[in-house]
Amino acid sequence: MLSVDVAHGVDAGMFVRDYHPSARGTPIVYLHGLAGHGLVFEGVALHPRLAAHRHVVPDLPGHGRSIPAPRPAPLTAFADHFARWLGGRFGERVALVGHGLGGTIATFVAERHPHLVRAVVDVDGPKTAGDCASFRPAAELNLTDLGSAGISALRDAVRRASRGEPATEDPGRVPCDARLLHAWARELATLAEEGSLAWRLSRLSVPALFVTGSRGGASARSLERLAEARVVVAEMPDAGPSPFVDRPGEFAAILSDFLRFQS
16 A cells, blocks of 8 residues: 655644645645535645645635634635735745635635745636536525524535535535635625636736636636636546546646646
């Protein structure tokens, strides 16, 4: 059985997995999607194509092993908090890889703190209203329902709609704080409906790449908006909205090639 060079612990209120911590390539920091967890990226973090890189994979606040959650904060405020964590943990700029919610947070971190970021890879982060199907039920939930049994079903529905969530150390369900799920889903839906996220990604001062699966990834309108904004898009055939889970080898190759050109 192959040994895995990985450390883990709690840092800044997040459970963090650190793969290949002594690797000398550009560190890659991953941000998972809403109602998700960091283990979805393990197949990529352990792929031989990316063995030269350190891979740091937190469970975001209120998700996975990062429970309990703090009081919900706006995504820009969390991006600032995450940037402070990056600045304290790394002595160099990092590449940010974000899925869904994580892609939006990565964009905000690079937008507001570009000195900490070498590149951004946004994986199916919502760009228009057509990308909101997986989290719109959480956004529309009445706050009085947050304590009911229905919130568990809602968390599971968000994960099923997002797809690609593998079994974890808890094969039942991945914990996600209900109040945080509701707040961040509402904010994501509002941002997507405003339609400015593709332009914000294109205007970053660091290189940016958008990756989507051909089956159930970004909506046609979002792909049009990304093209209008001249964002580079890599579409992965035969992959769903979690392409790094469906085809980790191909995703690792895309990520490796993109980072090589940024070094």
